[in-house]
Amino acid sequence: MPRIALDAFGSDARPEPELAALALALDGGLDIDLVGDSEQLEARLPAGYGDRLRLIHAAAQIGMDESPARAVKSKPDASLNVAIRQLVAGEVEGVVSAGNSGAILASALLGLGRIPGVDRPAILTRFPHLDGNTVVLDAGANVECRPLNLVQFAVMGAVFAKLEHGCERPRVALLSNGSEPSKGTALTRASANLLTSHPSEQFEFIGYVEPGGLFEGQCDVAVTDGWTGNLVLKAAEGAMRIWLRVLDRAGPPALALAQTQTTLASLTEQLDPDAHGGAQLIGVDGTVIICHGAAGPRALYNALTLAQRSATRGLTHTLREAIAIHRPLFDAARSSRVPEPTS
Amino acid sequence: MPRIALDAFGSDARPEPELAALALALDGGLDIDLVGDSEQLEARLPAGYGDRLRLIHAAAQIGMDESPARAVKSKPDASLNVAIRQLVAGEVEGVVSAGNSGAILASALLGLGRIPGVDRPAILTRFPHLDGNTVVLDAGANVECRPLNLVQFAVMGAVFAKLEHGCERPRVALLSNGSEPSKGTALTRASANLLTSHPSEQFEFIGYVEPGGLFEGQCDVAVTDGWTGNLVLKAAEGAMRIWLRVLDRAGPPALALAQTQTTLASLTEQLDPDAHGGAQLIGVDGTVIICHGAAGPRALYNALTLAQRSATRGLTHTLREAIAIHRPLFDAARSSRVPEPTS
Numbered sequence A, B: 001m002p003r004i005a006l007d008a009f010g011s012d013a014r015p016e017p018e019l020a021a022l023a024l025a026l027d028g029g030l031d032i033d034l035v036g037d038s039e040q041l042e043a044r045l046p047a048g049y050g051d052r053l054r055l056i057h058a059a060a061q062i063g064m065d066e067s068p069a070r071a072v073k074s075k076p077d078a079s080l081n082v083a084i085r086q087l088v089a090g091e092v093e094g095v096v097s098a099g100n101s102g103a104i105l106a107s108a109l110l111g112l113g114r115i116p117g118v119d120r121p122a123i124l125t126r127f128p129h130l131d132g133n134t135v136v137l138d139a140g141a142n143v144e145c146r147p148l149n150l151v152q153f154a155v156m157g158a159v160f161a162k163l164e165h166g167c168e169r170p171r172v173a174l175l176s177n178g179s180e181p182s183k184g185t186a187l188t189r190a191s192a193n194l195l196t197s198h199p200s201e202q203f204e205f206i207g208y209v210e211p212g213g214l215f216e217g218q219c220d221v222a223v224t225d226g227w228t229g230n231l232v233l234k235a236a237e238g239a240m241r242i243w244l245r246v247l248d249r250a251g252p253p254a255l256a257l258a259q260t261q262t263t264l265a266s267l268t269e270q271l272d273p274d275a276h277g278g279a280q281l282i283g284v285d286g287t288v289i290i291c292h293g294a295a296g297p298r299a300l301y302n303a304l305t306l307a308q309r310s311a312t313r314g315l316t317h318t319l320r321e322a323i324a325i326h327r328p329l330f331d332a333a334r335s336s337r338v339p340e341p342t343s
Helices: A014-027 A038-044 A069-075 A079-088 A103-110 A147-165 A188-195 A228-250 A251-258 A262-271 A298-310 A313-324 A327-334 B016-027 B038-044 B067-076 B079-088 B101-111 B147-165 B187-199 B226-250 B254-261 B262-271 B297-312 B313-323 B327-336
Strands: A003-007 A031-036 A053-057 A092-098 A123-130 A132-137 A171-175 A204-209 A221-223 A279-282 A288-290 B003-007 B031-035 B052-055 B092-095 B124-127 B133-136 B171-175 B204-209 B221-223 B279-282 B288-290
Touching: A003 A079, A003 A298, A014 A031, A031 A038, A038 A053, A053 B254, A069 A079, A069 A103, A069 B147, A079 A092, A079 A103, A079 B226, A092 B221, A103 B133, A123 A147, A123 A204, A123 A228, A132 A147, A132 B092, A147 A188, A147 A221, A147 A251, A147 A279, A147 A298, A147 A313, A171 B124, A188 A204, A204 A228, A204 B079, A228 B079, A228 B226, A251 A327, A262 B204, A288 A298, A288 B187, A298 A313, A298 B221, A313 B204, B003 B016, B003 B079, B003 B187, B016 B031, B016 B297, B031 B079, B079 B092, B079 B101, B079 B147, B092 B297, B101 B279, B101 B288, B124 B226, B133 B147, B133 B226, B133 B313, B147 B171, B147 B187, B147 B279, B147 B297, B147 B313, B147 B327, B171 B187, B187 B204, B187 B262, B187 B327, B204 B288, B288 B297, B313 B327
Parallel strands: A003 A031, A003 A092, A031 A053, A092 A288, A132 A221, A171 A204, A171 A221, B003 B031, B003 B092, B031 B052, B092 B288, B133 B221, B171 B204, B171 B221
Antiparallel strands: A123 A132, A123 A279, A279 A288, B124 B133, B124 B279, B279 B288
């Protein structure tokens, strides 16, 4: 059973949600390294789990408002950094943190580095549709991207969709403002040309999909830059949440109905950052899951199980192989130029 | 009472929705020029409205799959072009079409031109929140933008919010991936600097807002490029629509509830392109409303009333004045350079 490190001082309400998630995880059969200030944590640990629970001392914390890169470098004994070092040392096979996502990215890059051949890691998240999930990346790690980044996201997203969702040959699309090839931007068109001219055995490139298609299962993996992915995700979350508030305003019968409809509730949970299981930081050389700062115990627990599944299924190893296999695509992308916008 | 021209051959189901909207509009007291092939339309016109309804013959139509710019130029007698010419000639004070939005933009630019000082017109749409609407532009006219475009959208969006929503001094924000000034892209940061260093008496620039804030009324006007605006709009629509489908699956009681909750129903209608009143093409020198190709009679009717209000309230005239007043801002924007993305 792969052991997972949990950063005890990541979330906004640190360490309460992490301690509650720890209890759920131990009950659920997971082995955990809890990483944080032992003085604050020791008296609060659940007893009777023996070696399944280890407390790893880390004297410092990284604040939500600190400059991510600077904090990661200046605080080697921050709980996040110590958790990543546990992974580097092979003491654990995955890390979960609800800290500043920029800091998690910086710490993972510093400690683990990238999978050989990967230029930029991405944040991989999932959109629910009525019959499953659509993988979406990048959800915010890279505000500016070039075609090389997008085609690497395509390869990595396809590996995730196969391992986590069981898609034998995932349908990969580029997120766009229309389905016709003439739509999109210089970036999406260059990326589409690369994916079309270098077909992969591991996934099927199906062209463009509009954001509405994410909710209809039109593709298994949707690829975009971190700016667009982040805003599309936040727009969808906002639109989902307004319905809950409308139901709330509509009064007790509607609210009760909403709460008892399991489909509704699970959809809301999937898109609600307070309840979401976390996003995979994909492309770094190890399993790292980023949770929302407002994550509660259930979200952190879901993230721990996702980390454990990623480790058990060999996600990082499979990504290494996929990145190596697709080298001709990446070589072509490296020499691809995106025309300057005309204005 | 300002007269409005309705392109009878715009929508996907042309001319049926347009004819049904015409009946609603005449009942509602609007004066209409219906523009299209008189042979097809004449026998189907409602009688008894005298001069309030005029049939303007246009022999040709522009198809949804035609190249917009080419079709507009090669078919001077297309219903869309004839409707725009009615506006240029002063026969009507607004045009509504559910045709190809690229063609509407091209026809309006060719016939009306831009308001003096405006570099790029934008598509202005509205997001509902629980207590009103947020103006969002550009929703898709300009995939690539520079700071000059965004600051002009800010000025025009503020004029619209004041005239249409009664915001005395609209709060204008730039759509971004976080609220801190360090977030955003080179484009948004350059635009934010310009709006901060050139404060306007007509609106208050409040910095960045995330997409979720659109649904919470955090600003009156949200400004973005046409790529981001289009994808955010479509993501929100997709997320709204999945709830309807979940309620549908949940069975008759839930569906009945959804249909009877007026708040819910009106929110859905506002975000549903089939029911939406249309988007204002802002920045061209006259009142033009673009409807979704799937627009039904109610949406077209709402668009006709929006066109009539814009004309009555002098939107174009007020925009001209606002553009002239903000010239120092635009001059500064013209010399603003956006740094190249580093990658």
